[in-house]
Amino acid sequence: MNKRIEEQIRKEAECYMAQSRPNWNIPHLYAAVFYMKELINNEGGNPRILLPTIYFHDIGYAGMLKEGYTFKDNDKVKILHMQKGAKMSKTLLAKIGKFSNDEIEQIAYLISIHDNLKEIKTLDAQKVFEADSLAQIDFKQVPPNFNKENFLQWFDFFNENRIPLFKTQTGKNYLTNLLPLAKNYYN
Numbered sequence: 001m002n003k004r005i006e007e008q009i010r011k012e013a014e015c016y017m018a019q020s021r022p023n024w025n026i027p028h029l030y031a032a033v034f035y036m037k038e039l040i041n042n043e044g045g046n047p048r049i050l051l052p053t054i055y056f057h058d059i060g061y062a063g064m065l066k067e068g069y070t071f072k073d074n075d076k077v078k079i080l081h082m083q084k085g086a087k088m089s090k091t092l093l094a095k096i097g098k099f100s101n102d103e104i105e106q107i108a109y110l111i112s113i114h115d116n117l118k119e120i121k122t123l124d125a126q127k128v129f130e131a132d133s134l135a136q137i138d139f140k141q142v143p144p145n146f147n148k149e150n151f152l153q154w155f156d157f158f159n160e161n162r163i164p165l166f167k168t169q170t171g172k173n174y175l176t177n178l179l180p181l182a183k184n185y186y187n
Contacts, residue, residue, distance in 0.1 A: 001047040005098050009055045012092050016059035021074075022067050024145035025058065031135035031142050032057065035174065039127045042170040048103060049124060052093060053110040054131050059092075060085025060111075071150040071157075078115050086112035117161055130171035133162045137175070137182045148186045155182065 010033075017025040036054040040047055060081035065073060086108040093104045110128050113119035120129045135142060137158065144151050163179075166172050 001051050002098070005096065006051060008096050009052050009092075012096075013055040013059060016062040016088065019062040020058075020065045021061060021069065021145060024142065025061065027142040028058070028135050029055065031138050032131050034141075035134040035138075035171075036127065036131040038174070039131055039168060039170050043123075043127065043168045045124065045127055048099070049106050049110070050127055052089070052099070053107045053114075053124075053128050056085060056089040056092065056107070057111050057114050057128060057132055058085065059088050062088075069145075071146060071153040082112050082115055117165060120165060126167055129162075130166060130168055133158070133166070134171065134174050134178065136162075137178050139178075139182055139185055144185065151186060 013029060014026060017029050021028075032054050033051070036050055039045065040050055058081065060083065061077070062084075064077045064081060089111050090104055090108050093099045093107060099107070106124075110124055113125060114128045114132060117129075120126055144154075146154055163175065166175055
């Protein structure tokens with residue numbers, strides 16, 4: 001992807017990511033982009049689709065979650081944030097002007113399903129899911145924003161629902177390294 005276009009996308013994403021989940025969203029964004037680039041490099045994929053998707057995947061949370069939010073608060077707005085983020089991404093990508101309508105639709109679709117675990121059915125959706133998940137559990141780059149009680153609820157959900165869905169070798173390798181650190185975070 002053209003560096004200038006990526007920079008425009010990054011700036012737009014940061015603007016919205018800064019409006020929710022204080023002290024977590026921006027580091028999560030950078031980590032998710034890092035993991036997406038690793039997945040593209042090692043597993044393949046179209047950066048013109050996958051990079052804008054991962055930059056914009058959580059912009060729909062803008063204005064929804066403030067300081068002190070809980071795991072349940074986050075879970076309540078999960079579907080709404082995907083719908084809102086997909087719509088926002090269409091507007092932002094049209095404004096940037098370097099993407100075809102088909103690319104914009106594909107990006108918006110991936111955003112609209114990225115946290116709906118039953119909809120992770122394509123290779124692109126898999127990569128978005130894995131980059132997002134790795135960025136959630138990489139506590140060196142993105143320390144948890146939950147208290148211990150909410151962290152444990154989140155961690156149980158992650159273990160039961162996200163870990164079994166990892167399919168790429170790259171994702172599995174990173175997960176193997178990150179999981180022990182996460183398990184011991186509050187010990």
